[in-house]
Amino acid sequence: MEKQYKAIGEEAWKNNAEKINAELFIFTYGSLVVQLVKDYENYSAVNKQLDKMGYNIGVRMVDDMMARTSLERCTGFSATAEVIAKVGFKLFLNVIPTVANWSADAKEFSLILDDNPLNDFCELPPKAVADGLRYSNVLCGVIRGALEMMQMQTEVEYVRDVLCGDDVSEIRVKLLRMLDEEVPASDD
């Protein structure tokens, strides 16, 4: 299963993804975060805004991933985790985080980001570290938004971050509930 997703992700990256210079992307993201810091003057508000922007991206991005791969609806949360890591991250950021730390009830897992392009070149000011800025918080929003489109309501947050001095970066994904489907929301 895992192998299969890896192959799907790599195939899509190789053949179906248009690409762009990574540094342009990284600097643009950095410029956005700095803009938010200037606009909000409050790091937790920046975290919130990044999460929100990520959500807006995620609810759209999930379609882009589906359209560029032969994926069907994921069967179960563990397959979902694999798809996020091996297809989603691969297709958009060209990296593959590690899925780890499953909870006993299989409703929570972590993504260990060994290599996060957004972080390249970035060092947070001490005040931002002290106030808990999550520089790449956009990723949490993206995951949450994408999963919501797949009928999964989740809570996604950074629990460790190398930019704040932790040894690794870890994003925790917690499944809250499956949203209702089948019945059309409105027929009129």
Next chain:
Amino acid sequence: MASQSQAQAQAQMHAQSLMKLDNKTSKRSNMLLEQNVSRPRRDRVGLGAFAFLFAEIIRYSQNRVLGIQDLEAKLNEIGQRVGVRMFELSMWREKTVHREMRVLQTLVFINTVVWRALFDKQADSLERSTENDDEYMITDNEPAVLKYISVPKEMSSFSPGAFISGIVEAIARCCQCPARVTSHVVPADGLPLRTVILLKFDKEVMDREKRLEAGK
């Protein structure tokens, strides 16, 4: 008194915790100062990632401004921070690290080296305005960063290329050739997003050019 010393203690604790964090993060500053930037560390990411991010930047900016001019100014500002970094980095990677201070050389550098670094190709043309000596135009027929954007009719004067003009404006300033840089969508056959970056150099720059020209 009590509350004052409490406040002092708190301030001290805060300072200590900052210091502790500083120790933790100094590892990171070291790592960044030691990394090799002579070549890009990674090659590509998905254009989709950029496009979705850029769309979100536009939506965010739009919510915080009143008009199209302000929106373009905001994108310009975001582009400028990209431009400064991209410029100094591209120059560092040149065979001979050097400086550009002359208008024409600066433009050629932007048109070729910077464009290749950013967009994997040269810009499609570089021209001097026939009307004004101090105006130059860099044209990109299909800017990859704008590829999927359709500007609605009611905003037809909006040019999402303001982001690119911000990059260019910052670089011109770095090269001591400050200019007012604007971006304009000028569609051509089959090229709906053909974008013209217009640079109007400051008077001091043009005066200096004349002096340097005469001094030769």
Next chain:
Amino acid sequence: MSSTYYFAIVGTNDSPLYETELGVQRDESKYLNQFIVHAALDLVDDAQFMSTACYLKTVDRYNDWNVSAYVTPSNIRLMLLHEAKADDAIRLFFTDCHELYLKTLLNPFYEPNTPIQSQAFDVKVNTLAKKYLF
């Protein structure tokens, strides 16, 4: 070897972004050093349009001091006060300091033309000085 150096990075608006004394510290000299460097900036301005090279070599002299300058592509001036002439060593020192500046600039949170406060930067500059200048 008892040589002393003063190294400064000057922003495009002539404000100091970083300064350090290398070698023997002489308390009274700080303001004099700043003064000499500041005075030399005009000469850098004149010299910089004569070539496209970053390294401008010695641009000024003041008593026993030589002032060497290196200008980055975005017009950040690296200035070194030194006694003995050693063009090649100074070039290498400047080039490596330029690289350190570049890496500092790449951080999205570093705003161009603001003081560089990183301790790691300071340590690295001192290491480079030991490597090339002493």
Next chain:
Amino acid sequence: MIHALFIINRSGGLIYSKNFTQQVAQLSSNEALIFAGTFHGIHALASRISPAPKRDSVKDTGIQSIDTKNFRIHCYQTPTGIKFIAVTDLLQTKLSGALNKAYTLYCDYALKNPFYNLEMPIRSEMFDTKLHQLVQSH
């Protein structure tokens, strides 16, 4: 031959409709809305009455095509619940490839466009153009 194409959002709203040939009647906008809503409803009910088990792995994905004597309606539902519906002649047995390409165009020229609001009608010249090219080349 693709005669027409419709896109229906997750809640059954019509967000795009276009005729590519003169051979099919142009529905009034009201009729098109009814068509979309009705199709959406039947599609959902069809997967409900499906005898296939309700487990995710084998769950029925609803109607894939409807035939009449003269033409065929194809439906491709994305994993996120958007429906791409094409009206073709009977020679078109399988259209999933083309509809998947239309899905990609939707991602590129609607979703990546900052001026497109989710779930709303698609008004983008570029989308029109690219879709037209896709249908022509099919």
